[in-house]
């Protein structure tokens with residue numbers, strides 16, 4: 001009888017609990033419900049030796065990038081272990097993508113720590129103002145033993161972000177810039193062909209310089225045996241410099257079409273550390289061009305010239321910090337000095353990149369840097385072996401003008417060319433500016449030529 005009573009009371013406690021939970025869920029505003037849930041969760045986890053991290057999809061209505069990173073990271077890992085997976089095929093990709101389904105768990109292991117990821121969905125209710133946005137709110141929950149809290153924050157989360165970024169880098173670059181046919185290299189089967197129309201014929205620049213670049217490129221790609229004999233990484237560095245609109249990007253596209261190489265567009269400001277840079281570079285394919293545009297804006301490379309000592313110390317600190325993160329974590333001075341560098345790759349990291357130290361001596365790599373301000377770059381970066389060829393792109397000269405005339409107006413000669421020849425050295429017009437004047441005159445070359453001469457004359461008049 002006593003036992004029966006006990007069962008009864010357990011039953012009514014459970015029923016009360018379910019009733020309260022349903023009432024809270026149904027009647028409380030969703031924000032309050034979420035806050036209570038989080039409070040309950042943190043109380044609960046503080047009783048157990050566990051810690052949890054919640055990564056919500058939206059933070060104050062803004063997309064949370066970390067959610068996206070976690071999703072990308074888990075898509076590479078969960079295909080083996082989760083019981084239910086969602087399979088999708090992003091538009092214009094032949095790759096299938098796996099994602100975890102709701103309320104699934106995925107066990108991860110990092111440096112001896114066991115971690116558990118789960119994906120949850122909560123329903124968003126429309127508010128009194130008739131909110132019409134997404135009807136669900138998703139979040140990842142990461143659970144692990146409390147004693148690893150520091151390590152998870154300092155090492156595991158950055159690791160997840162790094163892997164995610166690497167995966168995005170690979171798929172983005174391959175997809176956008178592949179230049180080889182689908183059958184030639186199995187690894188590139190999911191790529192979309194590179195379609196930039198620029199070729200050496202259409203780039204407006206000095207013909208001698210053009211031929212010099214072409215023969216340098218041909219020599220480079222045919223010298224595999226030489227590079228391996230002398231024990232050097234099979235790579236070559238180009239620096240393209242000159243004012244905006246003189247054709248640096250256009251020349252890069254022409255080189256890519258000439259060599260039929262893949263292009264990797266490296267955004268240094270988005271790379272978090274030297275080791276991250278190294279990982280990105282290792283993921284590039286053979287026969288590739290790695291482009292860093294506006295290198296002077298990506299890194300404060302002039303700093304070493306002005307404040308060599310301080311900067312060198314800080315570079316060393318940063319490199320050192322990457323190797324000894326745990327010991328450095330408690331040193332406040334050390335940390336504050338490093339904060340200035342936390343989101344940047346150091347000069348030494350870039351030099352290692354240019355030296356090809358990351359390369360496992362595989363296939364050929366052409367590295368191309370561009371800048372509008374060569375004088376701002378550190379001499380260490382400019383020396384031969386790093387930037388093997390410095391190519392100056394300048395204001396339009398008559399030979400380049402004739403190429404633009406042919407490209408845009410479809411003519412090779414015109415009586416106004418003589419006027420142009422006289423005016424060009426005085427006006428300093430870039431090929432981009434001349435192209436702009438020619439735009440819309442494809443059907444009327446007369447008008448194109450008259451407009452360009454008029455534009456040049458008005459510039460001369462304005463400068464007097």
Ligand SMILES: Nc1ncnc2c1ncn2[C@@H]1O[C@H](COP(=O)(O)OP(=O)(O)OP(=O)(O)O)[C@@H](O)[C@H]1O
Nearest residue numbers: 202203204243244245246247248249250431432435
């Ligand atoms: N040398 C050139 N030959 C042919 N077209 C050119 C040339 N230079 C510029 N153009 C035209 O001008 C546009 C801008 O040029 P481009 O982006 O290559 O210049 P840039 O030197 O890379 O400029 P920035 O330094 O601002 O990046 C191109 O889309 C192209 O149409």
